[in-house]
Amino acid sequence: MVNGLDVRVYAADQLYDALSNQRFSASDAAKHTQAKYLAGYLDDISAATMVVEYDYVDADYLADFASFYVSCFEPYDRFCKRLHFFRHHFDAAHFERVILGRGEPGDTERLRDSYLGFAVVRPLPLAVVGRTALHTYPDDNGRRNYKALAPYRVSLYGIRLEVQSLGFQEQDTVLAACATVAIWSALQKTFDLFGTRAPRPPAITSDATRTLIYQRALPSTGLRFEQMMSAIRAADLEPEVYEPVTSNFVRPFASLIYAYCRAGLPVILVADIEDIGGHAITIAGYSLHTDRRVTEHELPATTPELLPLRGRRIDEFYAHDDAAGPFSRLVIHRPDPAATDPDDVAWHTRFKTKQWAFPDGSSRTLLPTAAIVPIYHKVRLRYDDVLGWASRVHSILASAAKAANANETEWDIYLIQTNDYKNDVRNLAVHERRAFGLMTTSQPHFIWRMTFSTRDRPIAEFLLDATSFSKAFPVFAVNWFDADAADVTKRLIETGRLNTLLTQPFATLLLREIAQRESAVIGTSTESIP
């Protein structure tokens, strides 16, 4: 400590020491699951320096304190520590000069550039890891995609810092169990996306247990699924729920999670952990490969209708598991099909994570109960509905692609906001008049975007009004990227045999969009292209 500044070379033992308090020793921290996870994570993201900020007033912990701890006989402290992590080395003397503005030019910028985030340390006997926002892993050439991130702005002794992350904290099993913490993490991002409420854990537990009461609310030892939905509704969002299997079909679960996560929406996964029980974690990202991770024969025989979706290229998700740490790996687990009961249609949606292990070290299986997407109320069209429209046109496009000798096809289906879509249009392979029309025409705020591609090129893109509803006709634009496929599609539709499959409005729209594309390319059209 120099002039009241606690600046340390980062190392695991320094982290454990900083996490300690009078009721929780550094050796306790060294055995604490979340502390060990944080130590490994900080090593991985190359933390070099740690600054310990004392007497920090953390609003989340203060809410916990005011709701519960202050009324305990034991005198718990209301102040926290906040640990800040940096990628580059510096000492207390250097840091003091930066604080006072007496450093070299560029010192403050360098500090900002190397900031890796913070972790609040709660003065509690066990659940010491409070609100934490840490930098993500590098993207590994675009494979790792962390989409549900928000800016966390920090003022450290007057120096403004920022990290893109998603808030994490461990459950204290007093104000919050895993379900509350999973919702809290998700609502941090929806606040950033939609401006909706982002209540603190005690308020989430209170909202969840306001009308659905199965036991005392506090100390909280967990929530039921329906209570989680109540808490999400109380935050001005709709809980869009998807079970992996229904009585009629199996959902392509990885593609479904991707479809929302790609839009920056966190997805809350409720899963049954083998021999343990129900758990909730918040998915913030995914690992997308350039080649398939699931082959055709691995798909359940009972679901031949499944489309070739982008989720087949995902091998793991990145999730906030409060029993482990931020952005922990959730590996999609696909057992040997030959050794699996073919009637067990849910087998392909399981996950493994090394944080949940048997005593012998082998990973337990996480069997999803459901995914909950806390979504803005105006997004009404469900993923299921969108999949239906893709299914109607899939066989036609697949035939058109096959005609051009392209057998390996893929659907990329995800939610997007119009501002993001219009930004993407600049790079879209369409005629400039078409691009101009797309950018200048009013669109729904939320759009489902479905792109059909072959291995080497996109064929067509469909835009669906996400604010519409399932019985309406939501497709409002089709962009054709491949002239041959467009031509074959037109000729197939003109046979008149596919109107029942497509519906008349869809067939009409497809023909109109193909005609407009042709006229734009030839340059004979005088009408504007929407």
Next chain:
Amino acid sequence: MPDRPDQSTSAKDCMQDTVSDLESVAKMLAAQTNTVLAYVQALESAPAPSDETLRTRICV
């Protein structure tokens, strides 16, 4: 922003060879209509979460 160039002549030739009879392709696709529509119907009428799911206790 220029448009994508049209596909090569060889791709078009290949397509014309493969899809020599669009009518029969359309007939084959139309034959799948009921299967696809049954799936679409199942998707559109997906049931609400089961009572078992709603009552699931999340407490790990």
